Amino acid sequence: xxxxxxxxxxxxxxxxxxxxxxxxxxxxxxxxxxxxxxxxxxxxxxxxxxxxxxxxxxxxxxxxxxxxxxxxxxxxxxxxxxxxxxxxxxxxxxxxxxxxxxxxxxxxxxxxxxxxxxxxxxxxxxxxxxxxxxxxxxxxxxxxxxxxxxxxxxxxxxxxxxxxxxxxxxxxxxxxxxxxxxxxxxxxxxxxxxxxxxxxxxxxxxxxxxxxxxxxxxxxxxxxxxxxxxxxxxxxxxxxxxxxxxxxxxxxxxxxxxxxxxxxxxxxxxxxxxxxxxxxxxxxxxxxxxxxxxxxxxxxxxxxxxxxxxxxxxxxxxxxxxxxxxxxxxxxxxxxxxxxxxxxxxxxxxxxxxxxxxxxxxxxxxxxxxxxxxxxxxxxxxxxxxxxxxxxxxxxxxxxxxxxxxxxxxxxxxxxxxxxxxxxxxxxxxxxxxx
Amino acid sequence: xxxxxxxxxxxxxxxxxxxxxxxxxxxxxxxxxxxxxxxxxxxxxxxxxxxxxxxxxxxxxxxxxxxxxxxxxxxxxxxxxxxxxxxxxxxxxxxxxxxxxxxxxxxxxxxxxxxxxxxxxxxxxxxxxxxxxxxxxxxxxxxxxxxxxxxxxxxxxxxxxxxxxxxxxxxxxxxxxxxxxxxxxxxxxxxxxxxxxxxxxxxxxxxxxxxxxxxxxxxxxxxxxxxxxxxxxxxxxxxxxxxxxxxxxxxxxxxxxxxxxxxxxxxxxxxxxxxxxxxxxxxxxxxxxxxxxxxxxxxxxxxxxxxxxxxxxxxxxxxxxxxxxxxxxxxxxxxxxxxxxxxxxxxxxxxxxxxxxxxxxxxxxxxxxxxxxxxxxxxxxxxxxxxxxxxxxxxxxxxxxxxxxxxxxxxxxxxxxxxxxxxxxxxxxxxxxxxxxxxxxxxxxxxxxxxxxxxxxxxxxxxxxxxxxxxxxx
Numbered sequence: 037x038x039x040x041x042x043x044x045x046x047x048x049x050x051x052x053x054x055x056x057x058x059x060x061x062x063x064x065x066x067x068x069x070x071x072x073x074x075x076x077x078x079x080x081x082x083x084x085x086x087x088x089x090x091x092x093x094x095x096x097x098x099x100x101x102x103x104x105x106x107x108x109x110x111x112x113x114x115x116x117x118x119x120x121x122x123x124x125x126x127x128x129x130x131x132x133x134x135x136x137x138x139x140x141x142x143x144x145x146x147x148x149x150x151x152x153x154x155x156x157x158x159x160x161x162x163x164x165x166x167x168x169x170x171x172x173x174x175x176x177x178x179x180x181x182x183x184x185x186x187x188x189x190x191x192x193x194x195x196x197x198x199x200x201x202x203x204x205x206x207x208x209x210x211x212x213x214x215x216x217x218x219x220x221x222x223x224x225x226x227x228x229x230x231x232x233x234x235x236x237x238x239x240x241x242x243x244x245x246x247x248x249x250x251x252x253x254x255x256x257x258x259x260x261x262x263x264x265x266x267x268x269x270x271x272x273x274x275x276x277x278x279x280x281x282x283x284x285x286x287x288x289x290x291x292x293x294x295x296x297x298x299x300x301x302x303x304x305x306x307x308x309x310x311x312x313x314x315x316x317x318x319x320x321x322x323x324x325x326x327x328x329x330x331x332x333x334x335x336x337x338x339x340x341x342x343x344x345x346x347x348x349x350x351x352x353x354x355x356x357x358x359x360x361x362x363x364x365x366x367x368x369x370x371x372x373x374x375x376x377x378x379x380x381x382x383x384x385x386x387x388x389x390x391x392x393x394x395x396x397x398x399x400x401x402x403x404x405x406x407x408x409x410x411x412x413x414x415x416x417x418x419x420x421x422x423x424x425x426x427x428x429x430x431x432x433x434x435x436x437x438x439x440x441x442x443x444x445x446x447x448x449x450x451x452x453x454x455x456x457x458x459x460x461x462x463x464x465x466x467x468x469x470x471x
Numbered sequence: 472x473x474x475x476x477x478x479x480x481x482x483x484x485x486x487x488x489x490x491x492x493x494x495x496x497x498x499x500x501x502x503x504x505x506x507x508x509x510x511x512x513x514x515x516x517x518x519x520x521x522x523x524x525x526x527x528x529x530x531x532x533x534x535x536x537x538x539x540x541x542x543x544x545x546x547x548x549x550x551x552x553x554x555x556x557x558x559x560x561x562x563x564x565x566x567x568x569x570x571x572x573x574x575x576x577x578x579x580x581x582x583x584x585x586x587x588x589x590x591x592x593x594x595x596x597x598x599x600x601x602x603x604x605x606x607x608x609x610x611x612x613x614x615x616x617x618x619x620x621x622x623x624x625x626x627x628x629x630x631x632x633x634x635x636x637x638x639x640x641x642x643x644x645x646x647x648x649x650x651x652x653x654x655x656x657x658x659x660x661x662x663x664x665x666x667x668x669x670x671x672x673x674x675x676x677x678x679x680x681x682x683x684x685x686x687x688x689x690x691x692x693x694x695x696x697x698x699x700x701x702x703x704x705x706x707x708x709x710x711x712x713x714x715x716x717x718x719x720x721x722x723x724x725x726x727x728x729x730x731x732x733x734x735x736x737x738x739x740x741x742x743x744x745x746x747x748x749x750x751x752x753x754x755x756x757x758x759x760x761x762x763x764x765x766x767x768x769x770x771x772x773x774x775x776x777x778x779x780x781x782x783x784x785x786x787x788x789x790x791x792x793x794x795x796x797x798x799x800x801x802x803x804x805x806x807x808x809x810x811x812x813x814x815x816x817x818x819x820x821x822x823x824x825x826x827x828x829x830x831x832x833x834x835x836x837x838x839x840x841x842x843x844x845x846x847x848x849x850x851x852x853x854x855x856x857x858x859x860x861x862x863x864x865x866x867x868x869x870x871x872x873x874x875x876x877x878x879x880x881x882x883x884x885x886x887x888x889x890x891x892x893x894x895x896x897x898x899x900x901x902x903x904x905x906x907x908x909x910x911x912x913x914x915x916x917x918x919x920x921x922x923x924x925x926x927x928x929x930x931x932x933x934x935x936x937x938x939x940x941x942x943x944x945x
Contacts, residue, residue, distance in 0.1 A: 232560035345508055348536070349560055387560070396554025400530070 046151035048321040050144070051332035051471055055159075055438025056083040057315035058267050060277045060426035063164040067312035069270040072101055072163040072430075076111055077118045079314035079431075080157055082265035084119070087318055093328065095153035097127040098144045100136035100160030102429035103167045104129065111161070134378060135341070135456045135464035136160050137315060137433025142339045142466065144319045154324040160430030161314030174199070175206035215459060218347050222380070222459065223296040223307060225350035230301050230383035232349065233390050237301035240382035241289040244306040244423050247379060251420025252282025259419060263438045279309055279426040306382035311426030315434035317441075322471070332471040334441035337451065338364035339466035346461035351384040353463020354455035355391035356401065359408045361465035362453065369409035372467070373449035376440050378432055378456040379421035388455065389416075418443065432456070437468070444470040474885070474901060477908050496907035497650030500610035502676040502917065505727045506702050506924075509536030510675040514578040517542065517566070518552075519599035522585030524616060524663060525551040531667045532581070533561040535674070540564050540577060542599050571602040579612035579674050585658065587617065587631050596638050604646065611651035612674045615639045616666075619657040619687060632657070636685045643683040643940045647905030652682035652940065658929075662690040668697060668926025677921065680882075680914035682905045682940030687933055691866065693873040694830065694928030702924040704729035707777045709769070711735045711760060711817075712787030714743040716886045717836070720916035721784055725923060726751035730782060733773065735760075760787055760813040761805075766820035773821070779828045782923045783821060785814040785835040788854075790888070792847040803850045810841075810854030815861060818876075822869065831869075832923040833876040835862055839938045842880060855880070859934045866932030875931035877922045882938020883909040905940025 058079050061067045067075065076099060084091070099112035108114050112127025132139040137160035144158035171179075178199035181192065200206050213222045230240065254260050255276055266275040284305070294300035295307070325332050340360035344353050354377060362369060369375075369392065379385050389411045391397045398404040419439055422432055433456055440452035449470065456464040475482045477496055486493050502510075516532050518525075519542035532539050533555040541548050541563050552563035566572065580600055587593060600613070607613070615635050623629035636655050643653035654673050658666055665688050672678055673686075698704070708725045712718040713734035722732045732753035736744040741757055748755040756772055758765050773780045789809050791802035814835055821827040840848060841855025862878045869876060883889060883900045889909065892900070901909045918937045921927055 229560065232562070234562055347512075348509065352560070391557065391560075394554070394557035396557040400534070400555060400558035 043151040043154070048149060048151060048323060049335055050148035050319055051322045051325050051335045052437065052441040052468075053318040053320050053325050053330045053332055054083060054087045055263055055315065055317040055434065055441060056086055056265050057263060057431060057435050057438065058082070058313050059264055059274050060279060060311050060313040060428060060431075061274060062279050062426065063310035063312055065278065065312070066269050066271055066274050067163065068165045070163065070312070071166040072103065072105060072161045072314070073108065073111055073114050073118065075163055075312060075314035075428075076115050076159070076161040078267040079159060079161065079265075079316040080115050081119055082267070083157065083316040083318055086265065087330070089155075089318065090328075091121050093155045094121060094125045094157060095155050096125060096147070098140045098147070098156060098158040099127065099129045100131060100140035100430040100433070101129060102131060102133060102136055102162050103164065104131065106168060131430075132464070133458035133460055133462055134380065134427070134429050135433055135458040135462055136430040137435065138339070138437065138454065138456055138464050138466060139433065141317050141319065141434055141437050142336065144317075145336050148319060148321050154321045156319050157316055158319055159314065159316035159434040162428040162430045163312045164310040164428070165312050169208040171208055172206055178206070213459070215346050215350065220350070221296065222350065223302055226307065226381035226383045227296045227300045227302045229349050229351060229387045233387040235301070235383045235386045235390070237290065238286065239386055240301055240306040241286040243382040243386060244289055245284055245286045247417065247420045248281045248284045248424040250418060251277070251280045251424035254419040255280060256282070262442055277425050279311065280420070280424045302381060302383055306423065308380050308422040308427040311428045313426065313428035313431050315431040315438060317434050317437055333445040334452075334468045335471050337467040337469040340364060340464070342463040344461040344463065346459070348461070349387070350459070350461055351380055351457040352387060352391060353457050353461055354465060355388045355397065355463070357463035357465035358392065358453060358455045359402050359404070361467050362408070365451075365467040367451065367467065369411070369453070372451050372453040373415060374418060374440060374443060374452040375411050375416045376436050376452060376454050377417060377421065378427070378436065379417065379423040380427070380457055382423060384457055388457070433464070437466070440468050444468060474908055494648055494902070494907050497609055497648060499650050499679040499906060499908070500676045501679050501911075501913065506700050508700055510671050511579075512536035514538070514674075515540055515576070516579045516581055516674070517577045517603055518581050518583070519568070520583035520586070520595055520616075522583035522587075522616070524583045524585050524658070524666070527663045527666060528581060528583060529555040529563070531670050533559040535671050537561065537579070538564065540566050542566055542568050544568065569598055569602060571606050576606050576608050577603060577611070578608050579614070580607065581670070581674075582613070582615045584615055584617040584635050587635070588628055589631055590627070590634065592631060593634050593638070596635070600642070604642070607646060607649065607651055609650050610676065610679070611646065611649060612678070613639070613642060613646065613651070613653035614670060614673050615653070615655045617655065617657050619659055622659060639685070640683040644905045647682060647940055648907060650906060652678060652906070654678070654681060654683070655685045657685060657687045659687070659689045662688050662929050665690070665694070665929030668924065669929060671699075672921045677917040679917075680906065680910035680939045681918060681935070681937050684936055686930060686935065688929035689931065690929070692870040692875045692928050692931050694925065697924065697926035697928065699926070701729045702926065703782070706730040706781040707733065707773070707779065708782035708784065708923065709733045709735060709756070709773065709780050710784040710786055713747055714740040717881065717884065717912045717915045718784070718786040719747050720912035721786060721919045722747055722753065723751055724913065724916045724920040725782065726753060728920060728924070731777070733777070733780070735769070736787070760817065761808055765813065766817045769817055770820045770824045770826045774824065774826050779826050780821065781828050781830065782832045783818065783827060783834070784919055784923070785817070785833070787813075788836055790848065790851050792851065794847050795849045798850065806850035807854045810851060811857040811861070814858065818865070827874065830873040830925065832927070833874065834919045834922050835876070835878045837878040837880040837934055839880045839882040839936055839941055842934075862934065863932045870931060873928070875922070875928060877930060877932065878934040879915060879918050879922070880934055880936045880938070881910065881915045882936060882941040884915055884937075885909045885911055903942045904938060908939065910937060910939055
């Protein structure tokens, strides 16, 4: 048998060394001209600058995206090439709906722990502003002979034209965030969850307002300075997240009209907005980090992915995944010093916390005799979340990992539990621990 | 011949507009596709009655996707429903007894009568269900649950329990024109955990043509946990008479649940049998079941090609109608032998050779007209009624192996046989059922499929009629 090389199969601990993201910006705003690869380049460039990481130490990039550019779907490799990193920096791109960012980071951690790599940049990005408009399959099939030069005679061209009727059949399809299997728009799912879990409009608006207040405070106090890097966009420099509204209130939010159902409760104010942005995390083996003189921020104690029937409660997945991650970490919810949950909709977050606090849910769905536990408001989404900061689908997980890793390092707290819901009925969770 | 009053919109409209004294039957909602995780998704189910099953019902209904509307005078009645309601996000809602709030409609009623002791207690049926009968949506469902009368020690209790069945049968006739059905379920003490699949079936569109029927759920046969979807994954099923009609529909439904279906029919029906087998990814077995060596051949083939069989559906049957005085001996012999003799011989052989695996399911086809008696069918009735006795007697003998055996008695089902009936008789036969129409082969297939599932372990030795609540029958 050949001798193992380069640490392959070696057990080592993966640590989070740093995390940087671009400001998160409302879709069709300052980042309009930057596609998801541009945004990724900016995030990774900032990460490299802030950490002074020698480029030749980088083994690979693991990136994530939800709306992948069809001309170059492997964003990770494009980043390496764009930033003129050493040619040896390999890259892969993953997708797992809104849990994509966390998926990229845990893939990187797993690779390091497997001894496959020592230094990995992981993260994710999305530019909702640059979502491609798809032509219907009918138009694509009709146009294909033209595009690939198979049509030559005038008759061929006429044939193509003839297939283009009626015109409504070949118009580009409006992109929407709908489940492929059920056709349900995500907001409608959130609306149904609000009803079924009896989450009131008031509770949703209050939660949303708190998210804004906390995020605004984090920005004002400079708490995010370590993890948000100003970037130069075609229209000028962008310094900070622009969705956060520190001056909003539950009272103001209560005036907004429901979007997805006439007598509904989900509004633009208590749902996460379409956002452009990218977030990058630097992971290393602990040994390597120390050798290069970095002070690790945190490490993964566990992670878990789960799924539920998307036709039932699309976004309840974290209520399954979070207990699973806690179990794997050998912890209870009350042991977690911090809890950070992706806020797709206030209704979804409150449905999940309600499920976690329910004995009935624990008994029936988790096979536990006790409720997972009440989430303490004081330690929950301490710096806001996707409702206020925004939600570039592929970046959110990496943003959360960064914020919580920094929080552990800054406060000396021990553990942070992360939870993310995602399309397809997916749930994702992770437990970070201080290093 | 298709049912004009059911299939033809113009005919339906004409009858209604002219105000003709003909009841226009309601189109029955039927299931599409295989078993679902939540057969009662978003349905509102009224739960009433005072019994021991509240927690069990809470779990079954919320997991199946239903919103429980609990009849009670205080929020204490909701207590058993809170936990499961949170688990599946189906919070219970309380309604006062004796009143149905304006504009509120429901999809089903489940009455828990396991606590009834005296005839006075039967009044609960009147009080709880009465106000809601007119609020039942189309293709609605009523299930009345009780304890088996035979298990009662005191005669008064037995009488009360038996009363539930009569009530349900009559109520079924009152709601049939709405496409709704009512059935009763008698749960043996200790068999509560076997109620779930039965209830999921009876409350679902799969039971569209089953009405007025009592079903018994017992702990007789041994069984483990049962899947809720892809319920027959990995199972091998034998269906006799699979070339057409009920057999074909059954083969399709069994295959849709994941079973590998061996389609058996006479060698003369090679063409249609193979076609069915090919369409559902099954196998063909061409045997004349009346042949002397048929049981041996069937058992041998099943053992050799599939290592055994899990589900046996004795569907093959014939009629040789003549009044007894005019009947030829071969007509008598043929009808009795195919409908009863061959069924017993094949079943015995499969059991004796251990070809039918533990946890197996046997479903035999009986017939409503066979049981009830029908002029010109002395031979057929002897056979079909014999089936009832056969499954009842065999059930306890095979229960230890986890095997169940049941009979299905179809009523008027639209098939080749009924197409050949004289128009007037056919029309009368159709309207005789509580739902005012004939059934479809798939309705019978659904009942057979249900009895073939691991979840139906609580049901054995029973004869279930699939007749839409026909006037005639046992």
